[in-house]
Amino acid sequence: xxxxxxxxxxxxxxHLKNFKSCKQSSPKPKYKTEICKNWPxxxxxFGENCAFAHGKTELKAKGPNYKKEECKNFAYxxxxxxxxxxxxxxxxxxxxxxxxxxxxxxxxxIFAHLNL
Numbered sequence: 001x002x003x004x005x006x007x008x009x010x011x012x013x014x015h016l017k018n019f020k021s022c023k024q025s026s027p028k029p030k031y032k033t034e035i036c037k038n039w040p041x042x043x044x045x046f047g048e049n050c051a052f053a054h055g056k057t058e059l060k061a062k063g064p065n066y067k068k069e070e071c072k073n074f075a076y077x078x079x080x081x082x083x084x085x086x087x088x089x090x091x092x093x094x095x096x097x098x099x100x101x102x103x104x105x106x107x108x109x110i111f112a113h114l115n116l
Contacts, residue, residue, distance in 0.1 A: 034052050
């Protein structure tokens with residue numbers, strides 16, 4: 001990894017830790033809209049309380065807003081929900097552009113409070 005990319009990545013990670021206002025609310029549970037990964041292996045410990053479907057007969061349709069908006073967490077670097085996220089994960093992002101966007105948003109908020 002070139003030094004410039006490493007510097008940008010480090011700055012981005014540090015900036016994200018301090019930039020709390022960009023947090024996106026976590027996706028709501030998609031109750032019974034996906035097959036339980038442990039069910040086919042007979043290893044689901046939740047039984048009837050499992051939020052995931054145990055077979056095709058339990059599967060329900062996903063909501064009308066499913067994957068209609070971009071995932072802000074993924075766009076800013078990482079989404080802990082992965083494939084199960086209810087938001088769209090864009091494939092390729094320009095890390096430098098993301099860093100510039102974050103710093104501009106943060107700077108705007110800082111200067112707004114200073115009334116400059």
